Amino acid sequence: MRLNALMHHKIIKGQLISVFLFFLAFTPVKAQMQVEKLDRGLIAVRVGSDYYLIWRLLANEPYTTGFNVYRGTTKLNDSPITGATIYTDAGAATIVPTR
Numbered sequence: 803m804r805l806n807a808l809m810h811h812k813i814i815k816g817q818l819i820s821v822f823l824f825f826l827a828f829t830p831v832k833a834q835m836q837v838e839k840l841d842r843g844l845i846a847v848r849v850g851s852d853y854y855l856i857w858r859l860l861a862n863e864p865y866t867t868g869f870n871v872y873r874g875t876t877k878l879n880d881s882p883i884t885g886a887t888i889y890t891d892a893g894a895a896t897i898v899p900t901r
Contacts, residue, residue, distance in 0.1 A: 837861045846891075853891040 843858040855871060868882025871889045883889060 855889045
């Protein structure tokens with residue numbers, strides 16, 4: 803009788819392992835995205851009398867994220883900028899570097 807119980811236990815154990823391996827094989831695996839720790843990365847480029855402001859959309863932000871642009875405490879855009887990470891500032895004064 804004990805031999806039959808051991809055989810029955812091994813069969814059930816084998817079936818459970820088979821079911822586990824089946825689900826493991828057919829379960830989709832989601833890879834985690836590796837993300838660097840970056841900041842907004844604002845860049846200002848003078849082009850003629852304008853400044854082009856360019857910044858980074860972070861990897862965990864949706865493409866619909868809205869941005870407001872300020873010069874000091876003055877807000878430059880009327881509504882949040884969406885769909886792009888660039889803004890042309892036509893009213894900025896020319897900055898003269900000093901040494």
